[in-house]
Amino acid sequence: MATATQARTIGAKRSGKGSGAGLSRRIFKFRWIYLMLLPPLAYFFIFRYMPLYGIQLAFKDYVLKGIAASPWNDFAHFKYMFLEPGFVPAFRNTLIISFLRILIGFPFPIILAILINEVRMRRFKRVLQTVYTFPHFLSWVLLSGIMLNLLGSNGMVRKAVGLFSSGAFDNWNLLYDGGAFRWLLVFSDMWKEAGWGTIIYLASIAGIDQALYESADIDGASRLQKIAYLTLPGIASMIAIQFVLRVGAIMEGGFDQVFNLYSAPVFAQGDIIDTYIYRLSFVRASGVNLGFPTAVGLFKNIINFVLLLAANAFARALGQKSVL
Numbered sequence: 001m002a003t004a005t006q007a008r009t010i011g012a013k014r015s016g017k018g019s020g021a022g023l024s025r026r027i028f029k030f031r032w033i034y035l036m037l038l039p040p041l042a043y044f045f046i047f048r049y050m051p052l053y054g055i056q057l058a059f060k061d062y063v064l065k066g067i068a069a070s071p072w073n074d075f076a077h078f079k080y081m082f083l084e085p086g087f088v089p090a091f092r093n094t095l096i097i098s099f100l101r102i103l104i105g106f107p108f109p110i111i112l113a114i115l116i117n118e119v120r121m122r123r124f125k126r127v128l129q130t131v132y133t134f135p136h137f138l139s140w141v142l143l144s145g146i147m148l149n150l151l152g153s154n155g156m157v158r159k160a161v162g163l164f165s166s167g168a169f170d171n172w173n174l175l176y177d178g179g180a181f182r183w184l185l186v187f188s189d190m191w192k193e194a195g196w197g198t199i200i201y202l203a204s205i206a207g208i209d210q211a212l213y214e215s216a217d218i219d220g221a222s223r224l225q226k227i228a229y230l231t232l233p234g235i236a237s238m239i240a241i242q243f244v245l246r247v248g249a250i251m252e253g254g255f256d257q258v259f260n261l262y263s264a265p266v267f268a269q270g271d272i273i274d275t276y277i278y279r280l281s282f283v284r285a286s287g288v289n290l291g292f293p294t295a296v297g298l299f300k301n302i303i304n305f306v307l308l309l310a311a312n313a314f315a316r317a318l319g320q321k322s323v324l
Helices: 004-014 019-029 031-059 076-083 087-105 107-117 122-137 140-151 156-162 178-206 210-218 223-234 236-247 255-261 264-270 273-283 291-317
Strands: none
Touching (some): 019 031, 031 291, 087 107, 087 264, 107 178, 107 223, 122 178, 178 264, 210 223, 223 236, 255 273
16 A cells, blocks of 8 residues: 555646756746856866866877867877986976975964854954065065075075174075975965965864853863864864875976975976976977877876875775765
8 A cells, every 4th residue: 555655746747847847947936046167167167077088189190280189199208208318207296395395384374263153352463464474465576576685695594694693505596495495385385375275264263163162161271172172173074084085186286386485496396287288388398299298298187096095095094084
């Protein structure tokens, strides 16, 4: 004997009110929301999915007749990539710089968000958020000029030191110092992006049930104890997600920053894959070669994808939310 639910389902189908009709009515009801989705969907389709057709260039020798007419080259671009003398050092520099950014730079927005959250004066807290977020909106072209005026051969820091010791730092320029250049990249990136990175952590902290903090106050918990046992566990899932995404982009060394700050004396320590391919393609290029940059980009994305899966599995093993 059919249940009441089955009877209603059968009745709905007989009356022409099945799932298809219900879905159409829901789409029409929320048609303006679906219409707002069209621009981002068009963006991703045009700029993210359609270019996938060009991946063939990594395995072909491009000719002006088009991608389809270009002949296959038996992985010649990948072979050249590993035989090119400057590729391996650039690959190593990319990994080192990205690893330093994760090791040193990744925890900094978390710490900064917790410190801002502990500020009790709301107006002062907003001022701090504005001040720390502002550098994110400055371009690296502008910041590289500021850093040159501060740390260059004729920069303010060298002149200030020269007031006390005329012979100090005669040949001093951090932008030309290979030993200091990587650290300069890491800390300047932290200064520029840490405030922007705190936004998502502050939003996660705001989502923690305030009753937990009130209970902790009644129990006599200190601020450090509340941070350790309430705040950090409350944002642990967001930290895990951000960590997975950061590891999944480890092959992105920060082209804008490096390109505007580096120079020939620090190529050995600061040249990353993106800047190396830029020089190889536009400075030393003798003709049109779209296949080699495509092959390098595909190589980078494969490594990023593998690292993303590994970091995602690691987050799951720790019992945290994952991206995939």
